[in-house]
Amino acid sequence: MTVKLKCLSHTPLRGLNDPGAAVVAEVDAALAKARAEVEAFDPELIVIFAPDHYNGLFYDLMPPFVIATAADSVGDYLTQPGPLSVDRSLALELTRHVLDSDVDIALSHRLQVDHGCTQTLEELTGSIDRYPVIPIIINSVAPPFAPYRRVRKLGEAVGRFIAKLDKRVLILGTGGLSHEPPVPLLADAPEAIAEFLIAGRNPTPEARAARQARTIAAGKIYGTSESLQTPLNADWDLAFIDLLVQGRLDEIDEFKIDEISKAAGRSAHEVRTWVAAFAALAATGAYTARQDYYRAINEWIAGYGVVSAEQN
Ligand SMILES: O=C(O)CCc1cccc(O)c1O
Ligand SMILES: [Fe+2]
Known part of the structure; x- marks a missing residue:
């Protein structure tokens, strides 16, 4: 098994409400570099931790965590619609493994996913169906949420499964950082x-x-006095990235959901996907991580970050 990780923000406003050309070019360059690294790694499996924004999952039955054995993109905003290349049997095996690890997780044999999953797949691989994938949805938008320590446990269980595979695996987390659309x-x-x-x-x-x-x-109007939404918080974002880069994952168990909502916005909880991704990587062995990019981008309603990591 060889494992690499990338965690990055998503924002459906990319291409719809862009910042100045210099910032767009900076992000394009960061994404082009990340995509080239994925291309060179040539993953045999992608495990993506993603949120949903009331496109696939609703309060008629809102699960804390879901693994999909089949998934269709709803094609919201500028994203590509259609099926993902989900590895059905491996997704089912992973579900059994996670349940056997004492973490309850829901199973979907036909899940609709949105930009929260597909934008990052498109940006890092060029399309939604390029590589075999297992989507794992972590409720990050529809409260109440499971505590952060449970997200870490989920990630660890997934990581132990990945460690047993004889494959090159790319672990992705998508969303955050601070923001409140x-x-x-x-x-x-x-x-x-x-x-x-x-x-x-x-x-x-x-x-x-x-x-x-x-x-x-x-x-x-985000970030101006006209906006009623909690603004971006670059200090919070950079402290969170530092925690991941320095491998201080145990501190995440103390994260307080309400405090994070207040400090970094209600959708900052999309960083739960980053928490699971890093916990999964850490469960496969010691890692080295780096911050590739960070900027608070109001036009995109995103504390926008890109982080990479790999096993030592
Ligand atoms: O359509 C929605 O529900 C929210 C869209 C949205 C906007 C900015 C940043 C995000 O992460 C995001 O998901
Ligand atoms: Fe989002």
Whole structure:
């Protein structure tokens, strides 16, 4: 087994509400480098930890963690629609292994995934179906959440499975860092919004377009006094990256969900995918990590970071 890891932010506003050309070029360069490294590694399997944003998973049955044996991209924002190349039998084996490790996880034999999973696959591999993949969705957007220590346990269980494979495996985490796009909350939601959050699967094209227009509008004022959303927090982001790079994963067990929401925004919990990814890598042996890129980008509603790691 050889393992590499990449964790990066996603933002569906890339290409829809861009910052200045210099910043766009910087990010393009960071992504081109990451993609070239993936190409050179030539993974035989990608394990991707991703969030969902009320596209595949709703409050009619909201699981803390899900492994998919088959997955279709809904094609939201600018992402590619269609099936991912999920390794069905390996995904099923992984599910058994995680359950045997005392971590409860849901199983989907037909999951819809959104930009939270597909954008990173496209950016790092050129398409959503280039390599065999196992998608693992971690609820990071629809509270209540399982504690961070459980996310770490999940990652460790996945890592022990990966360690037994005779394959080159790329572990991905996608989302974060600090940010708060206008995703509605079920608590105190008006009837129509509550209905969407509970049972909003397969929205009409009009409903999807309206939702995307709201995100773009929020991006245009994010970080100004006009915005009601919690702003980006570069200090929080850089401290989190340092913790991962320095291998201080045990400190994550003390992370407080409400404090993170306040300090870094409600969607900062997408870093749960990074936590699982690093815990998985750490379970395969000691690692070396590096920060490839960081910038707080208001136009994209993203504390935007790229981090890489590999076994020593
Ligand atoms: O459509 C949505 O629900 C949220 C879109 C969205 C915007 C900015 C950063 C993100 O990570 C993100 O997911
Ligand atoms: Fe997101």
